[in-house]
Amino acid sequence: MFRRLLASLALGLSLLAALPAQATPQAADPAHVVTTWYRLVLELVRHTPTYSPPVASRAFAYLGVTAWEVTASADPAHRRSLAGQLTDFPAPPPRQPGPHDEAVVLNAALTAATRHFFGNTGPTGQRAMAAMAGKLDTTTAAGLDPETIARSRAYGAAVAAHVIAWAATDGGEVVENMGFPLSYTLTPGPAHWVPTSAIVQQQMPLLPDWARNRPFAMPAANACPLPPPPAYSEAPGSAFRAEAEEVYTTAKSLTDEQKLIARFWSDDPMLSPTPPGHWISILIEIADRDALPVERRTDALARLGVALADAFIGCWQAKFEHDLVRPVTYINRVIDKAWAPMLITPPFPEYPSGHSTQSGAAAEVLSTIFGEDFAFDDATHEDDGLPIRHFPSFRAAAAEAAISRLYGGIHFRAAIDRGLEQGLCIGQHAARLETLQ
Amino acid sequence: MTRALLLLPLLASPALAEDPAIPRFADETASAGLTHSFTGEWEYMVGGGVAAFDCSGDAKPELVLAGGTAPASLWRNESPTGGVLKFTGEESGGGPSGLAYTGVAGLWPLDVDSDGITDLAMLRVGENLLLRGLGDCRFERANEAWGFDGGDAWSSAFAATWEAGATLPTLAIGNYIDRAQDAFPWGSCTDNWLHRPDGPRYTAPLPLTPSFCALSMLFTDWNREGRPALRIANDREYYKGGQEQMWHLSPAAPPRLYTEAEGWQRLRIWGMGIASHDLNFDGYPEYFLTSMADNKLQVLKDPAARPLLPRYADVAFARGAVAQRPYTGGEVKPSTAWHTQFEDVNNDGRADLFIAKGNVSAMPDFAMADPNNLLLQRADGTFVEVGDKAGVASMHTARGGAVVDLNADGWLDLVVVNRNAPSEIWRNQGTEAPGHWIAINARQPAPNLHAVNGWVEVRANGVTQRREITVGGGHASGQLAPQHFGLGTATQAEARVIWPDGSASDWQNLAADAVWTVEK
Numbered sequence: 027m028f029r030r031l032l033a034s035l036a037l038g039l040s041l042l043a044a045l046p047a048q049a050t051p052q053a054a055d056p057a058h059v060v061t062t063w064y065r066l067v068l069e070l071v072r073h074t075p076t077y078s079p080p081v082a083s084r085a086f087a088y089l090g091v092t093a094w095e096v097t098a099s100a101d102p103a104h105r106r107s108l109a110g111q112l113t114d115f116p117a118p119p120p121r122q123p124g125p126h127d128e129a130v131v132l133n134a135a136l137t138a139a140t141r142h143f144f145g146n147t148g149p150t151g152q153r154a155m156a157a158m159a160g161k162l163d164t165t166t167a168a169g170l171d172p173e174t175i176a177r178s179r180a181y182g183a184a185v186a187a188h189v190i191a192w193a194a195t196d197g198g199e200v201v202e203n204m205g206f207p208l209s210y211t212l213t214p215g216p217a218h219w220v221p222t223s224a225i226v227q228q229q230m231p232l233l234p235d236w237a238r239n240r241p242f243a244m245p246a247a248n249a250c251p252l253p254p255p256p257a258y259s260e261a262p263g264s265a266f267r268a269e270a271e272e273v274y275t276t277a278k279s280l281t282d283e284q285k286l287i288a289r290f291w292s293d294d295p296m297l298s299p300t301p302p303g304h305w306i307s308i309l310i311e312i313a314d315r316d317a318l319p320v321e322r323r324t325d326a327l328a329r330l331g332v333a334l335a336d337a338f339i340g341c342w343q344a345k346f347e348h349d350l351v352r353p354v355t356y357i358n359r360v361i362d363k364a365w366a367p368m369l370i371t372p373p374f375p376e377y378p379s380g381h382s383t384q385s386g387a388a389a390e391v392l393s394t395i396f397g398e399d400f401a402f403d404d405a406t407h408e409d410d411g412l413p414i415r416h417f418p419s420f421r422a423a424a425a426e427a428a429i430s431r432l433y434g435g436i437h438f439r440a441a442i443d444r445g446l447e448q449g450l451c452i453g454q455h456a457a458r459l460e461t462l463q
Numbered sequence: 464m465t466r467a468l469l470l471l472p473l474l475a476s477p478a479l480a481e482d483p484a485i486p487r488f489a490d491e492t493a494s495a496g497l498t499h500s501f502t503g504e505w506e507y508m509v510g511g512g513v514a515a516f517d518c519s520g521d522a523k524p525e526l527v528l529a530g531g532t533a534p535a536s537l538w539r540n541e542s543p544t545g546g547v548l549k550f551t552g553e554e555s556g557g558g559p560s561g562l563a564y565t566g567v568a569g570l571w572p573l574d575v576d577s578d579g580i581t582d583l584a585m586l587r588v589g590e591n592l593l594l595r596g597l598g599d600c601r602f603e604r605a606n607e608a609w610g611f612d613g614g615d616a617w618s619s620a621f622a623a624t625w626e627a628g629a630t631l632p633t634l635a636i637g638n639y640i641d642r643a644q645d646a647f648p649w650g651s652c653t654d655n656w657l658h659r660p661d662g663p664r665y666t667a668p669l670p671l672t673p674s675f676c677a678l679s680m681l682f683t684d685w686n687r688e689g690r691p692a693l694r695i696a697n698d699r700e701y702y703k704g705g706q707e708q709m710w711h712l713s714p715a716a717p718p719r720l721y722t723e724a725e726g727w728q729r730l731r732i733w734g735m736g737i738a739s740h741d742l743n744f745d746g747y748p749e750y751f752l753t754s755m756a757d758n759k760l761q762v763l764k765d766p767a768a769r770p771l772l773p774r775y776a777d778v779a780f781a782r783g784a785v786a787q788r789p790y791t792g793g794e795v796k797p798s799t800a801w802h803t804q805f806e807d808v809n810n811d812g813r814a815d816l817f818i819a820k821g822n823v824s825a826m827p828d829f830a831m832a833d834p835n836n837l838l839l840q841r842a843d844g845t846f847v848e849v850g851d852k853a854g855v856a857s858m859h860t861a862r863g864g865a866v867v868d869l870n871a872d873g874w875l876d877l878v879v880v881n882r883n884a885p886s887e888i889w890r891n892q893g894t895e896a897p898g899h900w901i902a903i904n905a906r907q908p909a910p911n912l913h914a915v916n917g918w919v920e921v922r923a924n925g926v927t928q929r930r931e932i933t934v935g936g937g938h939a940s941g942q943l944a945p946q947h948f949g950l951g952t953a954t955q956a957e958a959r960v961i962w963p964d965g966s967a968s969d970w971q972n973l974a975a976d977a978v979w980t981v982e983k
Contacts, residue, residue: 075829146827148827149825157647204797225785227756
């Protein structure tokens, strides 16, 4: 990602550097502006400690909506605003009379939105945002008349402010202590989640109230309910114990390919762009590969962002409703006290699998946009030394992401299968949003 | 049916054994005359070290402080024995040390040429320097004389050891971010270097590839095989595909990373500092790794296994040594930990733990008012926080530090380097409990006069305390001082040195409350 980010930025700078002194400047490509900001955002997600997967998904939704709204207003006859389609989202401010430059508009909008949604990143991230804004300000404004620049920047900033004001009321704006409450009451009984880590913060579950956040496209947090997991039992032959034994035996005989899959989709917070960022990374790779025009990029980014954010709201609702014990707890208690999973067990209840739900939602949206048998390469973790993986479809990638959690020893089968189903249901709400007409 | 309510304060402070005696530290920053700050912005967000060593011959350590954008400065120790701390800076008549370089991040004292006069390794944002001691606290640049290539990097970690048969020490230098990538530094970690000697000069440095933005290094004989390995604490904020590292170091062979097949376990933290000590008297060092939020206390999982595998359990939580968030001042956000050092500050015979704390630079997710930690070890191996009660809970933004006896009274004092704030110094006034002590200098013929990577062992009160003599670890800071051991009520102890070649001196009965030199 680092190398691709630099390449992306270098391309933007080259637009300016290549200009002959007297030549008519070429307008900057708004699609490039979108990709460049998103590549930086994927780094900011990785390097801003508050950005656990649910928090990251929220930022992706609002950034996507911001980008779509300024793109949609450039051609309202063929592009529909999400106002009135997303929960409580009012119509954004209109454009002022006069010409706008779409690259300048997008840069202003994404600059303001990124600064807001990543305002608590550290000094390095702040430097990077400032550098990106400064350099793209220069490249996008090259050769434009001052009035157009000012009008375009004002409009982009106004739409960002509009989205930011809407976001402020969703319940997820303020995340304290990286999302870990200072006190929490555990549900008694062996079936329920208990801390699995020796990290102090993680003695509490992550974001237990996240399901109270306002959903985006689905009508309510429990719009896509799940059947309960198999009834808890320690009895040999029971369905629950069979699931635990599947995790245990699979983990003890992992093939190299299964280990690679587990690591490829591990997407650990603060060490990767997180699971929602992984799907955003897939999308922008495809957008660059296929040179998608800006309206197709922002449409896809908005609907994918919404699907991911709704997926975490819906998934968290189910997680804290069922409050199921993690495999490591059960297996250490019932089967093998020395067993440890390959992956680090996340600090929240087990059922359903978050990666499965959000991957199912992402696959539904992207399959709707690009088609069912859309093949692609996934280079999300290339800079971290993991190989590029090829997938014949988005659903195949989602299925692999889901089963990776069993290989990694952090989820039972039911959480994976039901998570994918929940994600499909949630993704349909985002997929049905009307955008390009 | 009852419900279990989890509350953080209960988790963070196990109270199992009788709490140890708390030493009283007096803040003598103002009266001691120490007026120094480590200053700078982005390129100085890490570093900020202090070297503590005696260069005046009075057995009381001087201090050399890194200045960042300001010049480094040497402070002569004029403290009366057992009395208040007193330091004189060069500007006040200390004389030209030859150390007033800018861009200095870290400092480590060692006798590179084994001439009996301590030299300095000076790590900088820019060219690193080896400075030869001339006596009376004067130094001169020796890069050319020793063939040392100082390079041009953002250097951030250092360790040294003498490989078998070598005249000069092997130097490991950790480098941080590529300074040219200031806007997009992620993934831009630059190569660490291994400087090996060939006779009286250094050869071209070997890149320790892959490198992952090292912030602390330590040559340590983790398995007691007699040949130290190189542990590196790496900052996950900037690496891609990285982890904590340990390198094999065999004479005349290229360094080689420990692998998962050899038992090395992947650990990815914001590695910032390393401290080592044999806390459980089993003969092997335990390691404390500083980071952001939770810190790690590593204990060998199976010390009886043969071959011994570098597999460690993190027992910080169980031992009350997590030091994850401020314990005073009201902030609930996680802490940021830097220099760390095991020392027995209350002389009860059990090593305690100091941690320098401070926000990187306006990191909103982490505490801004982040007090330093002083964790006293109980008899059962757990730790209790006493930083506020002892008087060292400064809220300045700390980086480097040294726990060292500055006034030769047997109670270890404290100096801390803060970023963009005055450095601070505290005098340890002792406890109400008996606190006998002993300190051992190990001396062997050149090379490696100070027996680096040898061990000092002290028997008293029915246990054998052990300390490995190391150059490195901590954060940006080093000391060259006698190995200090608390003895509690014991008025004498047996001591011996296990020399770097594996031979051992005879056990000797020594009186407490004195500094002794054991010669080979």
